[in-house]
Amino acid sequence: MRIYCSYLILILKYNYLKCNLRFIHQKERVQNMSSNNLIIIKKKPILIKFISLFKKPRNEIKNILKNNILHYINTIILSKPHLLDFSISYQPDSQIYYKSYPDFPILFKKFTQYNKINNGGDTPRLWAFILNINQIIEENIEGDFAELGVWRGNTASVLAHIASKYNKKVYLFDTYEGFDVRDLKNIDSQASQSDFSDTSLSLVKNVIGENIKNCEFIKGYFPESIQDKHKSIKYSVVSLDCDLYEPMKKGLDFFYPLLSKGGLLLLHDYSSKCWSGAKLAIDEFCKENNQFVILMPDKSGSAFIRKSQ
Structure with a gap:
């Protein structure tokens, strides 16, 4: 400090x-x-x-x-917090958190690597990941971790870091090339296939680093990329950062039945105003499954759901 x-x-x-x-x-x-x-x-x-x-x-x-x-x-x-190599927040007792989570500087570096503009000032999202995933661990919720919508691997690196400490696996689903044209329709017709295409599988692996041994990378169009073995896995934490309606809805429909009781869904862009398709998919899912979101005050309006039954 x-x-x-x-x-x-x-x-x-x-x-x-x-x-x-x-x-x-x-x-x-x-x-x-x-x-x-x-x-x-x-x-x-x-x-x-x-x-x-x-x-x-x-x-x-x-x-x-x-x-x-x-x-x-x-x-x-x-x-313009992304211009700095550290984040700024005011919290009188923040030193207690830093002592309780000594890995925070490491995770912050991973969280912002190749992505300072988006994540440089978004420490609320990073802390939300750390605190809530650690809560899942403390409650002994059964299951591995997964993420659909990896982009450059910043949140995947957080999942992988925590998973490595508790002998869990992380399943990472993405095209690793940007949006698939099949999802760019209706409410998401304004999006472009070039959006988030500035990534690659090798870049993601570089961001995750040494914790790559705990990860499985599933490259391809979701849900076609799902293998039979993925259908029998129990998940305790699932991060969905799909931006668009189709992958968000399909991701919720696939992972929710496999989520353990008490498991955590981390849903990005719910209150974003930029990705209305993601919000629509989440709203429809909640109505169909009698679930309720908890909103986070981070940069892109994340929402969380914990499975109650």
Whole structure:
């Protein structure tokens, strides 16, 4: 955490200077617009040297710095958290969680690898995975893990990491090439076959890393890719991140009967506003099976279901 805080301080210092100083060519002297101080600035902003410090009273300097830093945090960092190599959240007792889950830094790195824009600031989703899957483990819910809709393997790597500790397998279903044209119809006709095609099986394996030994990769169009052995497996955790109506509905219809009592369904994009097909499929499934969703305040509006019977 000290490293992260130091890194944040450096970023804030750099951007405070960047916002308040007018950069010019190498060795030119300029007047600071906010404090009337003379400075020497080389072409690279990181090589800034102060000739004189602020001449304002200390309390005034403190308030200026405070206001500028708060403004920067609220307008820049929190709006673009994916630009950082760590996530920002405020929780007074957060150190307790970090001590209880020492693997969090490892999982966060996996969660954001090749996917900083989507997942860099989405720690609520990552924590939801960690806490709820660990709850399933603590309750001794029988079964392996599965995911339909793997894309680059970020959440699959979380499943694989936890599974490796408890001798469980992870079954990962995906085309590993993007959407299948057969699913791009009706409510999902606006989607493109090129969406999420920027992946590959080798990339996913690279993200998962050493825990790949606990994984089985089922490549192909779902549900045609299902093998007979998959129909007799008990599952305790199933992540469905399909985006579209057809695979989401078929995924729910296939996995729910195989889910152990107390098992967990992790459903992405329910409140997304971008993937209405996924929400429609989940709503229809819940109505047909008398199930109810619990909504999560993460970036793309995940929903959870625990099987009660």
